Amino acid sequence: MSLIQVEDLSVSYGARTVLSRVSLHVAPGEIITIVGPNGSGKTSLLRAIIGAVKPSQGRVIQRNEVKIGYVPQKLHIDETLPITVSRFLKLPGGVTAEDINHALAQAGVPDLAKAQLSQLSGGQFQRVLLAHALIGKPDLLLLDEATQGLDQRGSASFYQQIETVRQDTGCAVLMISHELHVVMSASDRVICLNGHVCCEGTPAVVASAPEYRALFGTGTGGALALYRHDHDHDHDHGDHNHDHDNTEAPE
């Protein structure tokens, strides 16, 4: 049975509809990547799943007692707020010191417990956010552009960490990537979103392709792959006109 089932979901902010009639499901242990241009409603979809935004239509059904770990897109720590990594991981509560060490190890940053949150590097910070999401032993991990602000190498190593986490814990992963052409080779499915679900399918693993190697080198260990989807498919919607060719072409 699916962990979560999104049925016919629409989200509007005032008169502006950002998501219209989106349906999708996440099965246990599955890694799904959502790609789409800016303003395509990716973040709104995740926010609807965690209950931060009310759908104007449709619903999100969770299997009983599904635990969700969420990594937000941006987390700005105000300079005036002193907080250590371990204190942050204790929020909102019910966490032991052992849980903290375990989650930090899982996220690949075992030594950071005593560091101040505001003094971490971008990569360390994302991993601490990942540790926070992992600490409740989630069945489903939601990541909103978790590699934003990381360089190519940083992103690759972060994606590898996610893959390891999935192998170790068996949790499902639903993540957003702003890098339209670069998605994780480990994704079981890729959903292309642009206000509605344009298309979905398995990503082609092109880590061995010469163009790919020329672009990214071999240092990423195959964690980055080029996702090509076929745009000859027929859209029923007719009236929208989005240009995938610009965004998809590797620079």
Add this chain to the structure above:
Amino acid sequence: MLDDFMVRAALAGIGVAFAAAPLGCFVVWRRMAYFGDATAHAAILGVALSLAFSMSIFVGTMTVVLLMALVVSVLSGRGYAMDTLLGVLAHSALAFGLVAVSLISGVRIDLMAYLFGDILAVSRGDLAVIWGGAALVVALIGWRWSALLTSTLNEDLAYASGINPKREQLVLTIALAITVAVAIKVVGVLLIAAMLIIPAAAARPLSRTPEGMAVAAGLIGMLSAIIGLRAAFVLDTPAGPSIVCVAAITFLATSVLRGFRHQR
């Protein structure tokens, strides 16, 4: 040797510092300083209404401050920037309050007492109100502490943990209203925001955790109250402003301390 009224004054100052410390930390972390200032200014309208309808000052100011917070949250996001909205409402409320106070006939009141506080005239009844309100604020914030902190860090993170950040915002607003209402007698409406912000800001360089900062802010606030009162007694200066001056000097000291630490 402190006279009896000095003991009462010190206890009143300590009570306000006690409530203002944890609340002030959230005001600083959430960048609500202007909101705190604005609601405090609006309280003078509450004072006027209390006198006009012979209610207790505490009830009158609480009501006006809560109403003001409600109006701000309803109007925000409707074409005005938050600071514009707060500026309009706070200063209008202050102006209307000052006018209303002058119109109330038959009552001779010392407006200065409400603008700058009258800590030396604190009665036993006032003390009960101050300590009751302070205990309520600290209990409220203590009860919601983790949820408040999570909401302050990131609203979506709060939602994902099953916390409603809007409800936590309301908790803070209520705590702010109570604090303003109890602090009027001690520092007056013009300096309430100072008691919220300055001890918290002074505590920042000394702290590594949110809890540590709240405790440090409390200690700094209480010390400022005691030392400020003593200074006011010795130098014959107004008590409320003297307390704030001591807090400000502490802020300066901890900032310099931080500067030295960074240099090493």
